[in-house]
Amino acid sequence: MVAKYYDTLLWEYIKNPWVRWLSLDKLANKEFDYDMISYDEITNKKKLNFKDVDLESAAIYSWEDVYITNLLYTKHLKEKTTEDKILIDIEIPLIKVLQKMEIDWVFIEADRLKWIWLLLENEINRLEKSIFEEVEEEFNIKSPKQVWVILFEKLTLPKWKKTKTWYSVNADVLWELAHEYPIAQKIIDYRHYTKLQSTYIEWLLELIDNNWLVHTSYNVAVTATWRLSSTSPNLQNIPSSDWIAWEIRDAFISRFKWWRIIAIDYSQVEVRLLALMSWDGWLINAFKKWLDIHHKTAEFIFPWETITSSKRKIAKAVNFWVIYWISWFGLSKMIWISVKEANLYINKFYESYPKVKEFLENTIKSCEEKQYVETLFWRKRYIKWINDSNKIIKSSAEREAINMPIQWTSADIIKLAMIKVYNFLKQWNYKSKLIMQVHDELVFDTYPWEETIIKKNIQNIMENILVNKKIKLKADIWEWKTWKEAK
DNA sequence: TAGGATTGCAA
């Protein structure tokens, strides 16, 4: 294996993604039984500046990094594994893409955030006042414990869900109470607004520099599922559920006048992968004809003439259920239907897509034999507890076995897309930039004269990541500005 | 001051 650049840590991560906090120190210890000198040791646990450390210690400290890395690299060269291909084809090329994204930064209109902050502040004050008036007492609404005292001891509202130490006052509980007690609704709203204000607006404002640019860090070796994660800020959980969330998203703007923010996201990748992997004729045909898959499932579950958008939502949840192997109970809770109904829909799903059921059962069976499952790109995930006698452990292992080949293949698909998109933009010297990745979505800042060509080509690249397969993937283009109305 | 517990946002 010859590469222009290489990463020994990624090599380890590909094989063991569930090990938290991988480090060179740990690898040295594991592979060569060697203890590396720590930063604390050479600075004598004092907060010494590195330049004050004696030369000898500094030399050893530096030498170790190079030496151990080289030992690891040499070891990898000798050790051919099936994971090599993933490293060379996906993980290593991705480094450059992410590097570029991090260097380019994201442009955020700070003034707009400040304006939303004020808006929320008003709303929060109003709610706070109203809540205090209602209970004739002031307390800290942000404290679950104090909310608990007020709701259950002072107002003696019905309690039903427990946490480790007391009765829960989370959104589920409050939501139930809100039917009868308006104060619960007020607390829900209060939490929602304070959440947006502190976690998103204040946090973003803190990280924005004087030029309204924000620098996020993408982490390539932390998740147990080989997905990316991002920190400072985490761009992958920016809200999108209501109008105020979209006000926040609107603050993500182009860096230049006339440029535009465009997002392209994969549509139902997981269900498409389910179709490909299970070879279910009904599913494949539905996708070939570009049908709305959730509507299609609804047609199997309900009489055709009764299908409404709410029925489609149920069907969507059922499709979702299969991929995640959730219990009937989970499904019923998620979409507020009875367990009996949930059970019925799921059986209907299996009747309609018989090969899917076969595929899911075979996946579990094969995992029981081999103790691992594989993704479309041949990543292996060992699930040794698949044969555990404990039913709870066994079923959680089964869920993982079902979920992993599908969801984790989609992580690779977007990584491959990013690499190809990067090469495309570079090859033709386009000015437009890839600025964000949110799991199944890529966000671009586009130069006006390139917009048409970018849209067409990038969508094409994304849809054709899987070659020689029965169906294509689908990627939708959204213009950031109009997204609010579209969703 | 550190870290557990609780909560909630995204895909």
Added chain:
DNA sequence: TATTGCAATCCTA
């Protein structure tokens, strides 16, 4: 009684 993350706040040790 789905998973993976990041982060805020409260509150105890």
